[in-house]
Amino acid sequence: MSEPAIRTIPAETGDAQALITALAQAARVAQRQLAALPSAARAAALHRAAEALRAATPAVLEANRRDLAAGRAAGLSAAMLDRLALDEGRIAGIADAVIAVAGLPDPVGQVIDTSEPPNGLKFQRIRVPIGTIGIIYESRPNVTADAAALCVRSGNAALLRGGSEAVHSNRAIHAALVEGLVAGGVPAEAVQLVPSQDRACVGAMLTANGLIDMIVPRGGKSLVARVQADARVPVLAHLDGINHTYIHAAADPAMAEAIAVNAKLRRTGICGSMETLLIDSLYPQAAALVAALIEAGCEVRGDGRAQALDPRVIPASANDWDTEYLDAILSVACVDGLDDALAHIARHSSAHTDVIVTADTDAAERFLAEVDSAIVMHNASSQFADGGEFGLGAEIGIATGRLHARGPVALEGLTTYKWQVRGSGQIRP
Incomplete structure (x- = not known):
């Protein structure tokens, strides 16, 4: 598989904050371009991404073997190794999930409600992308594809920071997805994988207020606790599954x-x-x-x-x-x-x-x-308790809080809304 033709940002700048700032600024530019694409074009690009992932199966499996070997050497539990492990069936399932997301109804532009008071103004509330979503996750390389697909379908840019235990798997999956997305007309910077495992990058993401619009943590209790304690960016939290x-x-x-x-x-x-x-x-x-x-x-x-x-x-x-x-x-x-x-x-x-x-x-x-x-x-x-089982195609996480979104979070949970007001010259008395 050839490397996608994308603008690269050096992994080792010596400054995690500078790296995340550069990635997030590129993401914001790409997100505006992505959101302007027709829904059918975003869906078609996801089909191309799934095809590229299937074609990259040997490379992804080889990358995953490296991660599993390192995980065993590090003493990861059997459950953690199971979360990390990929085989041809699981990769096919990941690609199928990307296709399923592409086929879901697009929430962007959906009219939530309308009203028209006696003064003749016409009010509409419509769904719009949140913007740039930072996803910080551990162990499960399928999150790379699920998060990318959900963000692209809903018009959001994704900035992905996977755990070190799945670093090679995440990079292989990301490279395949970007190759397909770029072939489908999506800007490469719309789905970026942080190219450094420096833990300072997590802190830089959590404080990137104004550059990253929402953080989604997916991982163990310590990760989620750190995100909630340190974030200056809104967080869609997924706590323990007790x-x-x-x-x-x-x-x-x-x-x-x-x-x-x-x-x-x-x-x-x-x-x-x-x-x-x-x-x-x-x-x-x-x-x-x-x-x-x-x-x-x-x-x-x-x-x-x-x-x-x-x-x-x-x-x-x-x-x-x-x-x-x-x-x-x-x-x-x-x-x-x-x-x-x-x-x-x-x-x-x-x-x-x-x-x-x-x-x-x-x-x-x-x-x-x-x-x-x-x-x-x-x-x-x-x-x-899985977004796919709920008919959502895939999920970016299961939110356990009470605000914005709850339960499996998929396309609708990655949108907010804005008001559109249409008048005919009204002025307020």
């Missing part, structure tokens, strides 16, 4: 077991993985449920009543209820009814995804109404 599944007294045992095992063990290293299982004290198959999880390869840590269900349950510490394991480890607590479950979730949930399994419709509806999380589910695995 996700609960509550097995209600009226849960179907076969369904409860299938959902619990899938929610914890399908992929333990993703943010939608269940971290705490709450079992109603009146649920009749509690011991069988815990045994099924242990026999499937999960380490179970529990409170006193959970330990009484199976001698293999390890005592839980106070910290376990607030831990995102991202591993085959699960906290289990027994609760006395729906009120007790709701209270436990209110104390310990990170407001990401919480689930109830029950055949009692009234209990389910109360749970859906009262749990204040970005995603609340009934009779489904928390592993569905």
